[in-house]
Amino acid sequence: MRVMLTGASGFVGRWALLALARRGADVYAVGRRRPSTDTKFTWLELDLLDENAAGIAVAAAKPDVVLHLAWTVEHGAFWTSPLNLSWVSASLRLAEAAATAGVTRFVAAGTCYEYRWPEDGDCEEQATTLEPRTLYAISKDATRRVIAAYLADRQIDFAWARLFFLYGPGEGTSRLVPAICRALVANEPARCSQGLAVRDFMDVRDVGAALAAVTLSKLTGAVNIASGDGVSVAQVAHKLGALAGLPNLVHLGALPDRAGEPPRITASGARLRTETGFAPSRSLDEGLADALRYWREQTACHGGAA
Amino acid sequence: MRVMLTGASGFVGRWALLALARRGADVYAVGRRRPSTDTKFTWLELDLLDENAAGIAVAAAKPDVVLHLAWTVEHGAFWTSPLNLSWVSASLRLAEAAATAGVTRFVAAGTCYEYRWPEDGDCEEQATTLEPRTLYAISKDATRRVIAAYLADRQIDFAWARLFFLYGPGEGTSRLVPAICRALVANEPARCSQGLAVRDFMDVRDVGAALAAVTLSKLTGAVNIASGDGVSVAQVAHKLGALAGLPNLVHLGALPDRAGEPPRITASGARLRTETGFAPSRSLDEGLADALRYWREQTACHGGAA
Numbered sequence: 001m002r003v004m005l006t007g008a009s010g011f012v013g014r015w016a017l018l019a020l021a022r023r024g025a026d027v028y029a030v031g032r033r034r035p036s037t038d039t040k041f042t043w044l045e046l047d048l049l050d051e052n053a054a055g056i057a058v059a060a061a062k063p064d065v066v067l068h069l070a071w072t073v074e075h076g077a078f079w080t081s082p083l084n085l086s087w088v089s090a091s092l093r094l095a096e097a098a099a100t101a102g103v104t105r106f107v108a109a110g111t112c113y114e115y116r117w118p119e120d121g122d123c124e125e126q127a128t129t130l131e132p133r134t135l136y137a138i139s140k141d142a143t144r145r146v147i148a149a150y151l152a153d154r155q156i157d158f159a160w161a162r163l164f165f166l167y168g169p170g171e172g173t174s175r176l177v178p179a180i181c182r183a184l185v186a187n188e189p190a191r192c193s194q195g196l197a198v199r200d201f202m203d204v205r206d207v208g209a210a211l212a213a214v215t216l217s218k219l220t221g222a223v224n225i226a227s228g229d230g231v232s233v234a235q236v237a238h239k240l241g242a243l244a245g246l247p248n249l250v251h252l253g254a255l256p257d258r259a260g261e262p263p264r265i266t267a268s269g270a271r272l273r274t275e276t277g278f279a280p281s282r283s284l285d286e287g288l289a290d291a292l293r294y295w296r297e298q299t300a301c302h303g304g305a306a
Numbered sequence: 307m308r309v310m311l312t313g314a315s316g317f318v319g320r321w322a323l324l325a326l327a328r329r330g331a332d333v334y335a336v337g338r339r340r341p342s343t344d345t346k347f348t349w350l351e352l353d354l355l356d357e358n359a360a361g362i363a364v365a366a367a368k369p370d371v372v373l374h375l376a377w378t379v380e381h382g383a384f385w386t387s388p389l390n391l392s393w394v395s396a397s398l399r400l401a402e403a404a405a406t407a408g409v410t411r412f413v414a415a416g417t418c419y420e421y422r423w424p425e426d427g428d429c430e431e432q433a434t435t436l437e438p439r440t441l442y443a444i445s446k447d448a449t450r451r452v453i454a455a456y457l458a459d460r461q462i463d464f465a466w467a468r469l470f471f472l473y474g475p476g477e478g479t480s481r482l483v484p485a486i487c488r489a490l491v492a493n494e495p496a497r498c499s500q501g502l503a504v505r506d507f508m509d510v511r512d513v514g515a516a517l518a519a520v521t522l523s524k525l526t527g528a529v530n531i532a533s534g535d536g537v538s539v540a541q542v543a544h545k546l547g548a549l550a551g552l553p554n555l556v557h558l559g560a561l562p563d564r565a566g567e568p569p570r571i572t573a574s575g576a577r578l579r580t581e582t583g584f585a586p587s588r589s590l591d592e593g594l595a596d597a598l599r600y601w602r603e604q605t606a607c608h609g610g611a612a
Contacts, residue, residue, distance in 0.1 A: 051357045080459045085402050088452060089395035096388050138455040142448035146394060149444040153386045 002026045003215060004061040006048060006094065007069030009035050011170050012109070012163070015208025016067060016215075017041060023212050028061035031070070048090045049083075054097040066098045067215045068108040071140075075172050084139035095147045105157040107215045110144055110222065112164045112200075112265050113137035122230070122268040125162070125222040144222075157220050161211055164226040164267050168204035168287060169294045177288070180237055181295035184244040191254035195234030198264045200226040203287035206280040213278040219271070227280055228269025236288065243289050308332045309521060310367040312354060312400065313375030315341050317476050318415070318469070321514025322373060322521075323347060329518050334367035337376070354396045355389075360403040372404045373521045374414040377446075381478050390445035401453045411463040413521045416450055416528065418470045418506075418571050419443035428536070428574040431468070431528040450528075463526050467517055470532040470573050474510035474593060475600045483594070486543055487601035490550040497560035501540030504570045506532040509593035512586040519584040525577070533586055534575025542594065549595050 003020050007013040008029035017038075020027045027041055034043040044060050046053045048070050058066075068091060072083035091108065098106055115123040116131035132141040144160045151158040167177035183190035202210075202225070210225045234252050241250035272278055282290070309326050313319040314335035323344075326333045333347055340349040350366050352359045354376050364372075374397060378389035397414065404412055421429040422437035438447040450466050457464040473483035489496035508516075508531070516531045540558050547556035578584055588596070 082402050082406075082456065085398040085452060085456060089398055092391040092395055096391050135452075135455045135459055138451050142394075142452045145444050146391060146441070146448045149441045150388065150391060153441055 001065065001216065002028060002061065002063045003065045003067055004028045004030060004057065004063035005067045005069065006030045006057075007071065008043070009033055010069060010073065011172075012166065012204060012207055012211070013069045014170065015205045016069060016211045017208070019209040019212035020067070020215065023216055025212070025216060028063060030057045030061070048094060049086050051093070054090065054093040058094075058097040058101045062101070063098065063103055065105040065215060066094065066103055066107065067211060068094055068106070069211070071109065075174055079134045079136050081135070084135050088139050088143050091143045092146060095150060099151060099154050099156055103156065105159075106147065106151055107159045107161060107211070108143070108147065109211070110140050110160045110162040111137055112162055112224070112226075112267065114141045114162060117262050117265045119264060122228070122266045123224065124268045125224060125271050157218070159214055159219050160222045161214050161225045162222060163207065164200040164202060164224065164265065166204045166207050167201055167291055169290070171204065176233065176236065177240070177291050178295060180240045180250070181292050182299065184240060184246050184249055184292070185296050185299045187246070187249070189249050189251050189254070190237065190241070191251050192233065192237050193255045193257045194253045195232055195237055196257070196263065197261050198230040198232050198266060200228070200230055200265065200267045201236065201284060202227045202280060203282055203290070206282065206287075209281065210272060210276075210278050213276040214272070217276040219275045223271050223275070224267040224269060225272060226267030226269050227284070228267060228273070229284070230264065230266035231284060239285060239288050240292060243285070243292050307371065307522065308334060308367065308369045309371045309373055310334045310336060310363065310369035311373045311375065312336045312363075313377065314349070315339055316375060316379065317478075318472065318510060318513055318517070319375045320476065321511045322375060322517045323514070325515040325518035326373070326521065329522055331518070331522060334369060336363045336367070354400060355392050357399070360396065360400040364403040364407045368407070369404065369409055371411040371521060372400065372409055372413065373517060374400055374412070375517070377415070381480055385440045385442050387441070390441050394445050394449050397449045398452060401456060405457060405460050405462055409462065411465070412453065412457055413465045413467060413517070414449070414453065415517070416446050416466045416468040417443055418468055418530070418532075418573065420447045420468060423568050423571045425570060428534070428572045429530065430574045431530060431577050463524070465520055465525050466528045467520050467531045468528060469513065470506040470508065470530065470571065472510045472513050473507055473597055475596070476510065482539065482542065483546070483597050484601060486546045486556070487598050488605065490546060490552050490555055490598070491602050491605045493552070493555070495555050495557050495560070496543065496547070497557050498539065498543050499561045499563045500559045501538055501543055502563070502569065503567050504536045504538050504572060506534070506536055506571065506573045507542065507590060508533045508586060509588055509596070512588065512593075515587065516578060516582075516584050519582040520578070523582040525581045529577050529581070530573040530575060531578060532573030532575050533590070534573060534579070535590070536570065536572035537590060545591060545594050546598060549591070549598050
């Protein structure tokens, strides 16, 4: 089974790549830059925003299945970036190129921000109303709608993997888990908001594995890529403080709560579990312990190099 | 007020062009081919599906406002054509180019096929649920969603004009009104289905005028471009038979009813009327009489040329 993976050098993509290979797929990686550390996989370095890139990639990879993860992810800016429009177009071109080349299945990444989050329950793929509010989420939702209709007309399977909250190796430094880890590793206070918001967190390595499971399954339609367990930001911060042996350095309430922050964005993980057999390979505590170790090593390396 | 009009050589666009000029707008027409009959307007001949076309058009036209009508319209094929994907992308590029160039307002054409049509009432812009089902309608709806979010972030006004059923000069020969007119003009039976389906028909010249009114108004959001009056296909056929003086040539029920044809697609015209002051300049009887005259002349011309 030849799988073409886009966004293969991204935060999620690099783990999806490994997980697909581990499951025996013949993976063809597409990304702007092949990571220097990777010598195992077949890579095509190109920017899918270039008008002809999708056709070139599909002609080179000759995939049976596409897993499309590439999108703009610039921290903060991606919510309203005009690049969202470019990624809608690039994604439609990719779906068309893939369908024309005869793929049997197309899988792409959506987001939990497509839902109207229930105040006291989990987002479910079928039952929960969609209400994307940002340009990012609206662009993802619109992409799904068009590709689903296009592929349905052509009898090509389509799955849409809605990602929730990720953390883990390779994460951007300004995000929650790295920010707390780096403060703790530096023996400095980790200043947080009250942290009342409840989220579904999943280690990015498990997210990559879940995406590989969905890609190689028969599942069609929307599916949450999530653990199924909600946890508050405060709990995550407390866990990290405890794991670091520095609980007193976690200062909840030191930063103001963000205005308009939704109280709860959690997921039912039932569809993922039932229809693909996937289960996360590590608990939140194990994942956070790894994250702390990762940032300790990063800091040590940078310290050594300086 | 400089208005850039796309699809200016199309069935609707050519009338929107005249109506905008009649209302005093400085119109800059964009289309694949300038009609040989038009010498009055400033034209840029290009294909908006070309990746750089939107930027070129906006740089040349320097519009204050854009009225975007271009889309694939190949009779029958447009419902599922992959060109719908290309037109989503082209429309997003146009919105981005226009916003970047500083337009204050962007107006584009949607369709009544975006609605879930109420069985016993009119489609209303706010109250009626959206449920596009074809690739065409889903692509239009998705385009609206993304452009609305993109322009809202940038405080640029956006209106979305949902077209209902059009007829009139320049219409494709296989469509309802031309098919009946041409049969009657040839003194042949006009074979129809039972014609129970109720639709909102509007003369394309009035549709062009309504689009011009919306474009030059302050209206934002969705608006139906429709007369507000529902009429059955059978009534349209009867009216044409009577206007031609050949009522016995209208054979209702001679063709099978199309499977899955929705019984009623009608519109509230209240928003268009109230917020732009627009009223159609001709009744359905007047419009159909003109259509019959148009096809009589066409046939006479072609007869003379043969």
